[in-house]
Amino acid sequence: MSANLPTLDTMHNAEKxxxxxxxxxxxxxxxxxxLAAQHYAQATLVTYRQALHGVLGFIHAHDLSxxxxxxxxxxxxLMQRIEQDKIGTASVQHELTVLRQLFRWLHAKGVVSANxxxxxxxKRPPRPLPSLVxxxxxxxxxxxxxxxxxxxxxxWVRDKAMLELLYGSGLRVSExxxxxxxxxxxxxRLLRITGKGNKTRIVPIGRQAWQALLDYLPHRSLWxxxxxxxxxxxxxxxxxxxxxxxxxxxxxxxxxxxxxxxxYPHLLRHCFASHLLSDSGDLxxxxxxxxxxxxxxxxxxxxxxxxxxxxxxxxxxPRSRRSSx
Numbered sequence: 001m002s003a004n005l006p007t008l009d010t011m012h013n014a015e016k017x018x019x020x021x022x023x024x025x026x027x028x029x030x031x032x033x034x035l036a037a038q039h040y041a042q043a044t045l046v047t048y049r050q051a052l053h054g055v056l057g058f059i060h061a062h063d064l065s066x067x068x069x070x071x072x073x074x075x076x077x078l079m080q081r082i083e084q085d086k087i088g089t090a091s092v093q094h095e096l097t098v099l100r101q102l103f104r105w106l107h108a109k110g111v112v113s114a115n116x117x118x119x120x121x122x123k124r125p126p127r128p129l130p131s132l133v134x135x136x137x138x139x140x141x142x143x144x145x146x147x148x149x150x151x152x153x154x155x156w157v158r159d160k161a162m163l164e165l166l167y168g169s170g171l172r173v174s175e176x177x178x179x180x181x182x183x184x185x186x187x188x189r190l191l192r193i194t195g196k197g198n199k200t201r202i203v204p205i206g207r208q209a210w211q212a213l214l215d216y217l218p219h220r221s222l223w224x225x226x227x228x229x230x231x232x233x234x235x236x237x238x239x240x241x242x243x244x245x246x247x248x249x250x251x252x253x254x255x256x257x258x259x260x261x262x263x264y265p266h267l268l269r270h271c272f273a274s275h276l277l278s279d280s281g282d283l284x285x286x287x288x289x290x291x292x293x294x295x296x297x298x299x300x301x302x303x304x305x306x307x308x309x310x311x312x313x314x315x316x317x318p319r320s321r322r323s324s325x
Contacts, residue, residue: 025052025056027066027102027106027111028049028052028056028102031102031105031106032045032048032049034105035048047094047098048098048101051094051095051097051098051099052095052098052099052102054077054081054085054095055074055077055095055099058073058077058080066103066106066111066112067111067112067113069116070116071116071117071119071120073116074099074116074117074120075120078092078095078096078120078122081095089122089123092122093122096117096120096122099117100115100117100118103115103116103117132267132270132271132274133261133263133267133271137259137261138167138268138271140257140258140259141163141253141254141257141259141263142160142163142164142167142208144253144256144257147256154219154235155235155249156253157212157215157216157219158216158219158220158232158235159249159250159252159253160212160215160216160253161209161212161213161215161216161232162176162232162246162249162250163212163250163253163268164206164208164209164212164213165191165205165209165212165213166265166268166269166272167268167269167271167272168205168206168208168209168272169191169193169203169204169205169206169209169272169289170203170269170272170273170276170289170290171191171193171203171269172195172196172265172266172269173243173246173247173265173266174243175193175194175195176232176246176265177230177232177240177241177242177243177246178194179191179193179230179231179232180229180230180231181229181230181231182229183231184205184213184231189204189205189210190202190203190204190205191203191204191205193291195291196291199291201289201291203289219235220232220233223235223238224238225237225238225239226238226239228240232246243265246265247264247265250263250264250265250268251263251264269290272289272290273290276289
């Protein structure tokens with residue numbers, strides 16, 4: 001064992017106050033100190049420390065040490081967190097991830113002979129189907145009349161362009177607010193989108209979205225300050241809109257249209273994907289337009305239009321055809 005690491009007796013005494021603040025476990029403290037020296041963010045270190053509170057309490061309650069903690073005991077602890085403590089699976093998964101990293105460090109330092117977390121996997125809950133609204137509700141939102149108030153009318157011109165792009169091109173809200181004027185190919189009516197992981201993709205701009213964008217751009221030219229490159233800017237500040245502002249503006253326009261359902265940017269992206277896939281059946285094409293790196297992410301939309309799939313089955317499958325008699 002390294003001379004710089006605490007002894008087993010020192011660690012065992014520290015376990016008696018496992019839930020004290022700050023956590024007194026010397027191994028945890030030494031690991032976090034090493035991460036801090038590697039310039040890990042303070043917020044990350046705080047979440048790591050918090051994620052280990054529960055397992056330290058478990059070790060204390062069962063009079064164990066890190067060296068004695070087995071794979072079965074780690075599994076028992078995780079099940080206790082889910083079944084007795086009623087902790088969500090995502091939170092328990094985070095605890096397991098942090099615990100796995102700590103054990104990897106303990107093993108590298110020679111404190112433990114093996115990492116008991118290596119073979120443990122939590123069963124992830126099924127991904128919920130995204131909410132949807134039908135095309136009539138979207139028309140109610142997008143085709144509502146211009147407000148009579150001049151100030152509200154100017155904002156509607158901008159908001160309509162944002163809504164049309166979110167639904168017409170399937171953008172994430174972060175992609176929408178990140179758009180720069182140089183990302184618009186006016187000749188071919190295309191957008192260059194910078195998505196997750198700084199991956200870029202090209203998406204078309206639909207006819208109505210294009211018209212809404214053309215209606216908005218003269219207003220932007222009047223509002224923009226300091227030669228801001230952003231496509232969508234604040235009328236008051238002249239600078240790039242935040243994602244929060246876009247979320248709030250969608251709710252304002254949904255309320256003005258008399259829509260009771262909660263409306264938010266990602267809902268429009270879901271509708272784009274589902275409606276496009278329902279009409280085209282082109283899963284790969286929709287994957288490219290959405291910027292999904294894994295087609296399994298796109299496949300969730302194949303579960304959303306059961307009526308369409310039933311019609312396809314009834315029409316095409318030889319064992320589904322009804323008797324004509």
